[in-house]
Amino acid sequence: MPWSFTLSLDETTYPLGVVQRTVYALADRLTCLVAQQPGRVSLEVMPLLLAGEGAPSAETARALLYRNLNDFALRERIRLETQGLCEWLARTALKEAGL
Amino acid sequence: MTVLLATDATYRLLPFRFMRLDESDRGLLLTAETGEYLFLSEAQLDQLVNRRLPRHTPLYKDLLARHFIYEIDGHDPLPEMAAQYRSRKSFLFGGPALHLFVVTLRCNHTCQYCQVSRAPLGGSGHDLSAEHARHAVDRLFESPSPVLTVEFQGGEPLLAFDRVRQIVEAVQARNSEERRSIRFVISSTLHHLDEQVLDFAQEHDIHFSTSLDGPAFLHDANRPTPERDAHARTLDGIRRVRERLGHEAVSALTTLAARSLEYPEAIIDEYVEQQFDSISLRPLSPYGFAHSSRQRLDYPMARYVAFYKQALAYLITLNGQGIRLSEGYASLLLTHILTPFASGYVDLRSPAGAGIGALVYNYDGGVYPSDEARMLLEMGEAGLRLGSVEQPLETLLRSPVMGLLLSAGIAEGLPGCADCAFVPYCGADPIEHYARQSDPVGHRAFSAFCQKNMALLQHLFRLLRDGDDLTQRVLLSWLARRRLADLPVPGYRG
Numbered sequence: 001m002p003w004s005f006t007l008s009l010d011e012t013t014y015p016l017g018v019v020q021r022t023v024y025a026l027a028d029r030l031t032c033l034v035a036q037q038p039g040r041v042s043l044e045v046m047p048l049l050l051a052g053e054g055a056p057s058a059e060t061a062r063a064l065l066y067r068n069l070n071d072f073a074l075r076e077r078i079r080l081e082t083q084g085l086c087e088w089l090a091r092t093a094l095k096e097a098g099l
Numbered sequence: 100m101t102v103l104l105a106t107d108a109t110y111r112l113l114p115f116r117f118m119r120l121d122e123s124d125r126g127l128l129l130t131a132e133t134g135e136y137l138f139l140s141e142a143q144l145d146q147l148v149n150r151r152l153p154r155h156t157p158l159y160k161d162l163l164a165r166h167f168i169y170e171i172d173g174h175d176p177l178p179e180m181a182a183q184y185r186s187r188k189s190f191l192f193g194g195p196a197l198h199l200f201v202v203t204l205r206c207n208h209t210c211q212y213c214q215v216s217r218a219p220l221g222g223s224g225h226d227l228s229a230e231h232a233r234h235a236v237d238r239l240f241e242s243p244s245p246v247l248t249v250e251f252q253g254g255e256p257l258l259a260f261d262r263v264r265q266i267v268e269a270v271q272a273r274n275s276e277e278r279r280s281i282r283f284v285i286s287s288t289l290h291h292l293d294e295q296v297l298d299f300a301q302e303h304d305i306h307f308s309t310s311l312d313g314p315a316f317l318h319d320a321n322r323p324t325p326e327r328d329a330h331a332r333t334l335d336g337i338r339r340v341r342e343r344l345g346h347e348a349v350s351a352l353t354t355l356a357a358r359s360l361e362y363p364e365a366i367i368d369e370y371v372e373q374q375f376d377s378i379s380l381r382p383l384s385p386y387g388f389a390h391s392s393r394q395r396l397d398y399p400m401a402r403y404v405a406f407y408k409q410a411l412a413y414l415i416t417l418n419g420q421g422i423r424l425s426e427g428y429a430s431l432l433l434t435h436i437l438t439p440f441a442s443g444y445v446d447l448r449s450p451a452g453a454g455i456g457a458l459v460y461n462y463d464g465g466v467y468p469s470d471e472a473r474m475l476l477e478m479g480e481a482g483l484r485l486g487s488v489e490q491p492l493e494t495l496l497r498s499p500v501m502g503l504l505l506s507a508g509i510a511e512g513l514p515g516c517a518d519c520a521f522v523p524y525c526g527a528d529p530i531e532h533y534a535r536q537s538d539p540v541g542h543r544a545f546s547a548f549c550q551k552n553m554a555l556l557q558h559l560f561r562l563l564r565d566g567d568d569l570t571q572r573v574l575l576s577w578l579a580r581r582r583l584a585d586l587p588v589p590g591y592r593g
Binding site: 072 | 113116
């Protein structure tokens, strides 16, 4: 019987976009159902059926999820703090191409 | 979400991405938007983003110099960052520089993995007409690029040598006015070389590219001919080209079928024996007969990556022994990592190189944005045709197909890629994703393109971080295209 568990996450710490990017990144190993409640995002997690014997254990999956959630939350923080700079760079660098 | 920005710190963050390579104390790879990189520990990353980096430390200075941070009252780094970014994307400014002419689909080989779905030797309806060739030359010169590569593809282009001749002569006649820098390459088995071809190639400075899959037992198994002498005839062709046109006038690349993966050293030894100075270890692609025979020929990308690492280690050992042989894909990845310059390789660009960097004039008079797009035609997928060779270039590049490819062809905006630390060095390949996943965007977690590039880039970064002196110098020699012995040694001589 494949394992499953549910994480209930504080949406302030892990906004929906962060959760979605985490789920996307781990899609080759885990199947996740994402649901929103007021102030919370819940993840129902189970191993990807296609992963077969390469599927992680529940303990490994939990560690993998939290590490990736924290990493994507940090990436989102960096993105917000540097917002606009990437677009400025591309616009300035490529303006001679009419872009 | 409310973000509180610290205002009492001396520095601010510039855009960067990070990736966990391993659990070591330099296990986090940070890459700046301009492509510069650093290895940090988790504690150092925490200090960095929380504005607790001590100011006069070597790490602080490195982060400042490599555009991960800037000082609030200090030097403005944005103009030089824009200049670096512009260099990295310089391929956008010139228009399509690579123009492929598929002069025929006919071929006398029966390669198991044939990507182009060749036509029989005596087949009809698979040759580029003279009229379409004339129009294609007009399209070529509508590209504003001052540097152009004209590459003849097939099938076997030498089976339609009269068409090759027509196109070369027309291009050179027109170029007496246009004055572009033009290079001609014929991709050929070299089995149909004769003195007429060699005379013409010598007169017009034409180079050749051929396939050499390894020693005879591998090459002949992959590329059978009725006489079972494909390897011998290819070597003879290489010898004849070198004798007439010079050693550098012919290059070779491998295609790796499943059995090839058991013999990395043997394949490399063959290239050493044939005195090549570059080898390209490229995996099977999802086109043509390689797709229809995939049960027999194909392999998981992880298996290719294991092969590649073993081959790379062997290459580094050989280079240390004084043998000059670089690996083509590693060399272009190193260009992307260690320089701010584009490599010229259209299949690893963002925005994707299809159409923007390359155009294919197919034997049927259709124009395609890449070689792979015209291969899909033979698999029943005609949806990536830009238009007819009779249409102006501007019309072709405004095709809805180009809109589709560009909307899926900017890695910085694709799911998965947007967060990836390797995005400055990687690219988008909407046509491969369309071929494999029926979706030009594709899902990164199931992408063979992503799996390959991720694994190879991680491996190269680990070598750059942890490799011994020999490894570092060999990789640098490939980047510099110089012999290992010719690389300057840092520090004082003697």
